[in-house]
Amino acid sequence: MSGYRLERSGDIDRSRPINFRWEGRSYTGFAGDTLASALLASGVRMIGRSFKYHRPRGLIAAGLDEPNFIVQLERGAGTTPNLKAPYVELYDGLDAAPVNAWPSLRFDLLAANSIFKRFIPAAFYYKTFMWPTWRLFEPLIRKAAGLGASPKLPDPDCYEQTSAHIDVLIVGGGIAGLAAAQHAAMSGKSVMLVTGGRHWGGRLAGTSDSVEGKPAAVWIKDMLRTFTAMPNVTLMTRTLATGHFDHGMVSLCERLTDHMPIHERSGPRQRFWRVRADALILATGAIERPLVFRGNDRPGIMLAGAARAYLHRHAVVAGREIVVATTNDSAWYAAFDLAEAGATIVAIIDTRPSPSPALVERAEALGIMVHASMAPTEAIGRQTVRAVRIGCVSSAGRIHGATQTLPCDLLLMSGGWNPAVHLHSQGAGRLKFDPGLSSFIPEAESSGHRIIGGAAGDFARYSTLAAAPEQAVTRRPGPPQAALWSISESDVPDAEAWVDFQNDVTAGDIALAARENFRSVEHLKRYTTLGMASDQGKTSNVNGIGILSTLLAKSIEAIGTTKFRPPYDPIPFGLLAGHRIGDGLRPRRQLALHDWHVGRNASFEEYGGWMRPAAYLRPGESEADAVRREVLAVRTEVGIFEASPLGKIEVKGPDAAAFLDLMYVNRISTLKPGRCRYAIMLSENGTVFDDGVVTRLTDDHFLVGTTSGHAAIITEAFREWLQCEWTTMRVLVEDVTTCWAVANVVGPQTRSVLDTLASDIDFSADAFAHMTAQRGYIGGIPARVARVSFTGELSYEIAVPWRCAGALWETLIAAGSSHGIVPFGVEALMTLRIEKGFLHIGADTDGTTLPQDIGLGAIMAKKTQDFVGRRSAHRPDGLRGDRRSFVGLEATDGNAAPLAIGAHILPAGTTQPQPGEGWVTSSTWSPTLGAPLALAMIERGEKRIGENVRVWDLGAWREARITRACRYDPQGTRLDV
């Protein structure tokens, strides 16, 4: 127990205590705390176990760079894994647990891994668990190495998505961002300034550092007050810029309710923004580097800047006896502030031979011992640091000579600062290595955005403020940062010195990878998993690259960085999905008479995006019973079917007929007005694409029927041809599918029903021939009627304006009642068409079916002009003699069960599975014929009618015979009425 809270100061409200639970125990913090600051103030040191070795770990950072304090927040459906505790704002009732300890933090069974650490180095799992298969071991290893648990239930929260188009977007609410916003706002431009956390001012928030002659806290407050009077400025806290994409789009994640007690939350949890700005300014600051030395992962070792942030933001002193180890000036200020807050600074250890005299003087005034040219070489302690051993260090990190031990309960470290260049890099901005800073900094010219302040490697306050209004990226030389990539008592990197805390990668692992010749930084990353954890190596990447560079004696510039990828910090999938979940992802369309079908107890299924009745179940009926009854009603009396989803495209213009000739295998231009023709369309690749009935309404006006659910695609294809290829053709194309609802009345009694209607249309055989169409009125409703049939029975398709569907339907049902009219569903329709051997595109055909395979060879040969797909159908593969063709199949084994769809067809006499000659494409029980029927694609099937074959499915054999596709009324006499 060593962290504690000060009586005064900090951006917290001591009058509002907040109760929360951590690992099942109750704690209290204050309004303004984060989970990390509250636990730090409560003296909790060990907050997690490491990913691989289950070593005890403590908090090291104060932001999203935190690699250790990763929590599972809340339980049940609303649980969120892998949140960084410094970013989790405290709310009443918060319940969090560590993600990688089992069964508990203090007693972790898997900590045994730690004892065997030297036997499980980088890539150990891949090298060892190879026999018989990695998959055997993977689940166990994953359990041991898991980071959090994803929720098992649907996300109870909702998320919002929105866009913004503004003049200037500024990312980062530190002094650089605030100053840039002020400057941009004064020109009257619309400005959006976003910061990921709750507070403004970045690392200076709460400090007494001087900014433009004022204490930082006052400067920040004044700046915010200026903005409240500027309507063109939008300030957004709790809004993290997560990605920077092509053409300057920036994604933001705005956390709306995450900081509230759960029972007070309402509305969307988070909001996803897509922002496009004329000018983008990145002021994302910098991330502190840890020092790499033996045992540097012990709880009680923190980044110096983080300890300073906890002090100023939350009034938390992270320890009582503090040693500060650094390579640069910044950690000195942390030491001074903590000393002034009452903590004991045991010593400042600076790796540089001669730290600035001003700093040394101030340290001495505060009674702090200073050790120059020295570095920590080992942290001592187990569940928390007890002491640190220090020694003289060379500029390469080698410890030599005697060491001494300093007792401490908090060790602060700083290995320098890396500009947070993530968004710059994601936006295709290049990086260069700056030897003065020993960091990668953005290359100014390489991007369309500006980058200022710490993110540009500009760590000096005065120059950051000066840079804010300027047009170009700037960087003033600040004090240099010496590189010290790893500290070791031998010539090789220390195998117990951690580089990537979250993924448990040590300097020794990097040495191993280099020894095994993984020299590219991308290979190193994947072999050791360095930087591949959920923090994407925010604290580890540059140190890792530095170590590799030393080992390979190759410049850091030449090694380069791995690629930065969005998101900057993990975001919920729900945020990316927004409203596009469930029916919002792919809306299911309802028929014009949906409610009527529901009232008739239809069982609905989705066909091509439409919810359609599969069958109408009467009391006591199974679906199979209902289908059987419906089929027989259509064959013997009369049925009615809602065919509204049938694709309907109007094609009009002087060149409409010539255009459709190009689109279809069949000749369309010879069709007379008022007549219909069944036609097949190919893709340019020659394969069967769609079919339907084309009706010529007038000379230059056609109604093109497509398969249900395909109308939009066909319309788009027509338009692509017209716009891109036949650009001079005068043709208009419009998809009118949902303008017209369609009732299909089918069966031998159809005419008796239609004759009773109040209509100007004569439905008699003489006046209304098969494959013709007429326009007229039915009960005062304008209607387009076509006599076409997909069942082999007398059939009229009656299309009326969608809003009139109910009236037409009621009229037809009333007229049909004395003839026992039966509504039928899609399953009955499919059975009827299989009995007739009618092709169903997409069921009987696939992406390899050519027109000659489905019996269109003769029609193609007869047509003289070119059409889409014709040439492709005559490539060598299309001319093969052994192509599959579309035929029927009848079971000959006396088994009444339909053949399985997809079953393989093999020659008679086959006893062992072998390459098949084709497969079953459609199959059903035919109530009309009282037998199972199937359709199939079979090699040379057309020439093998009558031949016996064997049918194999999932190990079972059936006997069958090839037949013609049409098994019912092959002469079509039932249509001739």
Added chain:
Amino acid sequence: MLLIECPWCGPRAESEYRCGGESPIVRPADPAATDDAAWADYLFYRDNVKGLSFERWHHRFGCGLWFNIARDTVSHRILAIYGITDPRPVLGPGA
């Protein structure tokens, strides 16, 4: 996400569009007289350019217009937008 200037609707997000690939692809005038290799070239073979690419795009969730774009496939910079029947623009080395 690219920001593409539809000649009809103005600048719109990439998600409103569909890329139709290399442009122009000229359909052989007499397909029946085109040999298999030339036909396969028309159907399947496309340049896979690193750098300046000429392609056609469709404002699918907008006005429905097809038009041409000259785009750098490395930087994603759009260097020219021109009509579907217009010739490929000549772009200087500075473009």
